Amino acid sequence: MKPLLDIDGLSKHFQLHEQQKLIPSCSAVKVTVYPGQLTALTGPTGSGKSSVLKCIFRTYLPSSGRILYCDQEGKVTDLAQASEYRILQLRRRDIGFVTQFLHCLPRKSALEITIEPLLARGVSLAEAQRRGRELLAQLRVPERLWAVPPATFSGGEKQRINLARGLIARPRLLLLDEPTSSLDPGTTENVAELIDTIKQEGVGILAIFHHPELVRRLADQTVRLQASSPGMPEPC
Ligand SMILES: Nc1ncnc2c1ncn2[C@@H]1O[C@H](COP(=O)(O)OP(=O)(O)OP(=O)(O)O)[C@@H](O)[C@H]1O
Incomplete structure (x- = not known):
């Protein structure tokens, strides 16, 4: 190979x-x-x-x-x-790069930040949002946080948004x-x-x-x- x-x-x-x-x-x-x-x-x-x-x-x-x-x-x-x-x-x-830290833009919600790479590749907004919600749920990001900008999130919550953004466009x-x-052991297992x-x-x-x-x-x-x-x- x-x-x-x-x-x-x-x-x-x-x-x-x-x-x-x-x-x-x-x-x-x-x-x-x-x-x-x-x-x-x-x-x-x-x-x-x-x-x-x-x-x-x-x-x-x-x-x-x-x-x-x-x-x-x-x-x-x-x-x-x-x-x-x-x-x-x-x-x-x-090439995707997921670092330890999320550099978030003010006023952009967690879901918007997550789906940006898909929109940049021409995926429709509706499809990108569907895939974004699915991935955030898989990574155990509570639904109440999806519409909120991640600036005030905990370290582990920010890290999961960062991972979602890095993985979504494969x-x-x-x-x-x-x-x-x-991340806690349960979420680490999800990521694995x-x-x-x-x-x-x-x-x-x-x-x-x-x-x-x-x-x-x-x-x-x-x-x-x-x-x-x-x-x-x-x-x-
Ligand atoms: N921008 C920079 N300017 C100057 N030195 C740097 C810079 N980035 C890294 N270094 C130096 O390069 C060396 C390697 O750093 P690097 O962060 O790549 O190591 P690492 O193996 O990832 O460390 P860790 O496991 O602690 O994260 C260190 O001595 C660090 O101080």
């Missing part, structure tokens, strides 16, 4: 010009993600796990290495080198950065079931999990990063 994502030699460092310091983040990372499979990124705090996801989504510009993404037509793009236009196109159509490649860190479902639908996932048991349960492959040293694939 051809990988959806093939990362080799990825490194990122930050140059703090004022203090004339170089902060290493991740170094010589090698990762593959296949359709319908989940690769888990593990490693100690500060080893650069989040930075790897941000380099793929191009929130960070990699310092070196290649990040090859294969789209539906078989066209390969190096995300480390691609134009801003191509990155925006892939973010809209192909990207081909999904990046998950500790998506269950604020949802992740299993989207794997079966063929979505390729690269994930950082707060709970090691989620790695054991969901990962097809684990890549452990060492602080500023190469990341190597490990058997599960």
Whole structure:
């Protein structure tokens, strides 16, 4: 099977010009993600796990290495080198990123925030709302909150809106950065079931999990990063 994502030699460092310091983040990372499979990124705090996801989504510009993404037509793009236009196109159509935190816009309800990615892909408002309600119910977001802007929601409620927004449009490649860190065990179980479902639908996932048991349960492959040293694939 051809990988959806093939990362080799990825490194990122930050140059703090004022203090004339170089902060290493991740170094010589090698990762593959296949359709319908989940690769888990593990490693100690500060080893650069989040930075790897941000380099793929191009929130960070990699310092070196290649990040090859294969789209539906078989066209390969190096995300480390691609134009801003191509990155925006892939973010809209192909690549989803669920971070720990929801950046919510004022006056937009939880349901409106959830369905935005579907509307951007041309799905009708009625159909998007139907799918949005179904997903929010699946993620145990109480119905009384659906019409309310999430600014005042609890951490766990915000995290579920963030997940709903990230999962609703079924990207081909999904990046998950500790998506269950604020959730109770029951809701974490719901999220695990949802992740299993989207794997079966063929979505390729690269994930950082707060709970090691989620790695054991969901990962097809684990890549452990060492602080500023190469990341190597490990058997599960
Ligand atoms: N924008 C930034 N500017 C400067 N340094 C940064 C930036 N982002 C990350 N770093 C540094 O890069 C290193 C790796 O950070 P990163 O958040 O990727 O690690 P992590 O493995 O995800 O950590 P954790 O498990 O604690 O979330 C850290 O030393 C961090 O301080």
